[in-house]
Amino acid sequence: MSLTRQVLTAQVSASPELSAWARLLRAHAALTRALNSQLEAEHGLALNEWEVLLRLGRAPERRLKRVELVGQLLLTPSGITRLLERLEVAGWVAKASCPTDGRVTYAVLTEAGRAKLDEAGETHLAAIQALFSERFAPEELETLASLLARLPGGAGEDGVCSPG
Amino acid sequence: MSLTRQVLTAQVSASPELSAWARLLRAHAALTRALNSQLEAEHGLALNEWEVLLRLGRAPERRLKRVELVGQLLLTPSGITRLLERLEVAGWVAKASCPTDGRVTYAVLTEAGRAKLDEAGETHLAAIQALFSERFAPEELETLASLLARLPGGAGEDGVCSPG
DNA sequence: GCTATATACTTGAGATGTCAACAATTCTAG
DNA sequence: CTAGAATTGTTGACATCTCAAGTATATAGC
Numbered sequence: 551m552s553l554t555r556q557v558l559t560a561q562v563s564a565s566p567e568l569s570a571w572a573r574l575l576r577a578h579a580a581l582t583r584a585l586n587s588q589l590e591a592e593h594g595l596a597l598n599e600w601e602v603l604l605r606l607g608r609a610p611e612r613r614l615k616r617v618e619l620v621g622q623l624l625l626t627p628s629g630i631t632r633l634l635e636r637l638e639v640a641g642w643v644a645k646a647s648c649p650t651d652g653r654v655t656y657a658v659l660t661e662a663g664r665a666k667l668d669e670a671g672e673t674h675l676a677a678i679q680a681l682f683s684e685r686f687a688p689e690e691l692e693t694l695a696s697l698l699a700r701l702p703g704g705a706g707e708d709g710v711c712s713p714g
Numbered sequence: 715m716s717l718t719r720q721v722l723t724a725q726v727s728a729s730p731e732l733s734a735w736a737r738l739l740r741a742h743a744a745l746t747r748a749l750n751s752q753l754e755a756e757h758g759l760a761l762n763e764w765e766v767l768l769r770l771g772r773a774p775e776r777r778l779k780r781v782e783l784v785g786q787l788l789l790t791p792s793g794i795t796r797l798l799e800r801l802e803v804a805g806w807v808a809k810a811s812c813p814t815d816g817r818v819t820y821a822v823l824t825e826a827g828r829a830k831l832d833e834a835g836e837t838h839l840a841a842i843q844a845l846f847s848e849r850f851a852p853e854e855l856e857t858l859a860s861l862l863a864r865l866p867g868g869a870g871e872d873g874v875c876s877p878g
Numbered sequence: 879g880c881t882a883t884a885t886a887c888t889t890g891a892g893a894t895g896t897c898a899a900c901a902a903t904t905c906t907a908g
Numbered sequence: 909c910t911a912g913a914a915t916t917g918t919t920g921a922c923a924t925c926t927c928a929a930g931t932a933t934a935t936a937g938c
Contacts, residue, residue, distance in 0.1 A: 566855045567846035568839065571745070573862035575765075578742040579788035580867025581735070596894085601739075616917065624743035629895050631918060636894095653903045653916040675732065682731035685864045691730045697858045698737040700849045703744025760924085781886065793925050795888060800924095817886040817933045 581681065588677055593670040598623060598633055600674060603642060603667040606659040613646060613658040624703055642666050745845065752841055757834040762787060762797055764838060767806060767831040770823040777810060777822040788867055806830050 586597045595603075605622050606612050614622075619630050634657050637643040642663030648654035659667070682691060698704060750761045759767075769786050770776050778786075783794050798821050801807040806827030812818035823831070846855060862868060 565839065565843060566852065566859060567843040570846060570855055570859040570862065571842050572765075573859055573868055574738070574742060574745070576788060576867035577862050577865035578738060578867075581738070581865060583788070584866060598894090601736075617915080624740060624747070626896060627917060628897080628919080632895070651904070651916085655917070675729065678735050679729060679731040681866070682734060686861070688730065690861060691734055693857065694861045695730065695734040695737055697850070697854060697861075698734065698741050701741035701745060702748060702845070703740035703742075704737055762924090779886080784886095790926060791887060792889080792927080796925075815886085815934075819887070 584681070585674070585677060589670065589674050592673055593666070595666070595670055598625070599637060600667075600670055602633060602637060602657070603659065603663055604671070606643065606657060607664060607667050611658075612664070613656040615648075615654050615656060617654075619657065637663070640666075748845070749838070749841060753834065753838050756837055757830070759830070759834055762789070763801060764831075764834055766797060766801060766821070767823065767827055768835070770807065770821060771828060771831050775822075776828070777820045779812075779818050779820055781818075783821065801827070 582597060589595050589597060589600055593600075601623060602619060605619065606614055609618075616627065616630050616634070619625075619634075620627055623630070625633065634643055637657075638645065642660055644658045644660050646656040646658045648656060686694065746761060753759050753761060753764055757764075765787060766783060769783065770778055773782075780791065780794050780798070783789075783798075784791055787794070789797065798807055801821075802809065806824055808822045808824050810820040810822045812820060850858065
């Protein structure tokens with residue numbers, strides 16, 4: 551009993567997997583907080599909202615199905631519905647229906663949305679680049695990115711690995 | 715105008731910093747979702763709750779000030795208050811006041827809390843180790859952990875970098 | 879000693895996202 | 909072509925966390 555606990559505790563302390571995971575959690579929390587509050591203060595955008603604008607801006611015809619956004623942001627379908635609702639109210643995104651599939655609703659970046667994306671991108675992108683390039687040489691950055699890509703969710707745009 | 719946009723878009727696409735950041739976001743979302751739902755299903759614990767139990771279990775006398783938990787989990791003070799409230803209701807954590815400083819309330823791991831930590835740790839730790847060791851060789855894991863540690867929040871237990 | 883400031887924590891109101899259940903449309907097999 | 913299954917999306921109820929404001933204690937400067 552007491553022995554079991556000690557052994558377990560020792561394993562926990564020594565586990566390189568747990569250590570990596572804990573650091574990922576902390577880095578995510580700290581970065582998210584810093585970048586989100588800056589983006590919010592300067593442009594009135596949340597991190598996820600900016601990412602939606604970015605993904606729409608890069609998509610062909612600046613439009614994406616909800617399902618595609620679910621896969622790219624790893625939110626649930628209802629999360630995406632509500633996120634897009636906010637962007638629609640702000641006038642940065644509009645709905646469009648699909649002529650060939652009645653279930654689908656596209657999210658389309660409006661002209662105002664594209665302007666917002668550009669405006670916010672200027673400082674937000676700089677903030678991201680500063681945070682990372684201050685700390686890593688280019689090849690370290692490359693290593694970090696490729697290691698992170700091997701974790702779940704790193705499959706890119708496709709590996710949708712249903713959230714839920 | 716149009717040119718500016720194209721240049722910006724090109725930069726965005728090419729930015730290794732943004733790429734690393736996006737991958738970190740996706741990896742965090744996917745891992746968090748997987749580990750949290752498993753932990754919730756098997757032990758009725760959220761990720762943050764488990765981490766509090768773990769930190770308390772490793773602390774001297776199994777007790778920590780709220781402020782220390784704020785620094786370790788990177789939540790806000792009110793987030794910690796509410797998280798601990800849930801753990802207190804479950805009987806895994808108790809309050810204790812500090813004899814030398816009347817402002818401080820300690821969070822103390824109870825015996826039931828220690829049992830819960832052990833019970834949950836067995837499968838949760840295995841899940842973490844599986845996810846990481848499946849994908850990385852030991853030295854890659856080491857590299858990943860040390861790169862992540864250089865990001866904000868990686869200063870360890872001290873660099874409290876106030877959340878807010 | 880006493881005011882001013884800083885620290886530790888809590889609380890009410892609100893933001894963002896999840897889950898479960900549902901509606902609508904499309905695909906698939908007999 | 910039609911019944912059953914899968915896919916796409918929305919909605920209500922709820923969980924978790926943040927922000928702003930407030931309380932209580934401690935520390936510093938005069």
